[in-house]
Amino acid sequence: QVTLTESGPALVKPTQTLTLTCTFSGFSLSSSGMCVTWVRQPPGKALEYLARIDWDGDKYYSTSLKTRLAISKAASKNEVVLTMTNMDPADTGTYFCARVRPAAGTRYYYMDVWGTGTTVTVSS
Amino acid sequence: DTQMTQSPSSLSASVGDRVTITCRASQSISTYLNWYQQKPGKAPKVLIYGASNLLSGVPSRFSGSGSGTEFTLTISSLQPEDFATYYCQQSYSSPCTFGPGTNLEIK
Numbered sequence: 284q285v286t287l288t289e290s291g292p293a294l295v296k297p298t299q300t301l302t303l304t305c306t307f308s309g310f311s312l313s314s315s316g317m318c319v320t321w322v323r324q325p326p327g328k329a330l331e332y333l334a335r336i337d338w339d340g341d342k343y344y345s346t347s348l349k350t351r352l353a354i355s356k357a358a359s360k361n362e363v364v365l366t367m368t369n370m371d372p373a374d375t376g377t378y379f380c381a382r383v384r385p386a387a388g389t390r391y392y393y394m395d396v397w398g399t400g401t402t403v404t405v406s407s
Numbered sequence: 408d409t410q411m412t413q414s415p416s417s418l419s420a421s422v423g424d425r426v427t428i429t430c431r432a433s434q435s436i437s438t439y440l441n442w443y444q445q446k447p448g449k450a451p452k453v454l455i456y457g458a459s460n461l462l463s464g465v466p467s468r469f470s471g472s473g474s475g476t477e478f479t480l481t482i483s484s485l486q487p488e489d490f491a492t493y494y495c496q497q498s499y500s501s502p503c504t505f506g507p508g509t510n511l512e513i514k
Contacts, residue, residue, distance in 0.1 A: 329494065329506075
């Protein structure tokens with residue numbers, strides 16, 4: 284069974300750096316085609332893609348946020364870490380991690396298993 | 408980046424209705440288009456990948472079509488559990504952007 288669980292601080296102050304961890308089980312991020320992505324959702328608003336890390340180490344970022352984001356995988360652990368610098372109240376929301384995988388025999392990638400999300404509030 | 412738009416932004420319908428949601432991409436994405444359903448307080452759930460391929464376990468009343476820049480999600484006969492927000496997402500190029508969502512409400 285594939286599971287992903289997000290963890291991190293519930294409250295951060297403006298200008299601080301947020302560090303979120305996605306702990307996963309049931310699959311290997313070293314397996315060809317496997318990826319982990321971060322998506323966030325401000326209260327009452329739409330989903331927003333943040334970043335993705337692939338089985339081969341490739342990393343992809345939201346264009347508008349790429350100067351503030353860093354995604355990495357912890358060596359020898361089933362963890363993916365996302366850091367976001369210079370936090371602002373506009374960054375308040377729920378942060379999800381999800382597995383991304385291709386449909387068998389295709390290059391169609393989709394987010395098939397999601398964590399339940401972790402809520403982050405940015406306030407002084 | 409590829410920008411995604413959806414119409415309508417909200418939709419009121421009744422159980423048994425047939426509804427269609429449209430998603431448009433700012434440039435051609437071939438058929439690299441996914442649809443997700445999200446209920447309040449829950450994580451999204453993928454319904455369709457590759458524009459028209461239903462995930463295992465998704466009811467057959469859901470269908471997707473389109474290619475290039477225009478796509479549709481159709482629910483043939485709405486059930487009470489279908490009232491939710493629907494998002495399209497392109498997987499053609501990074502960053503893999505989402506549409507703004509369509510909120511499907513009970514009339």
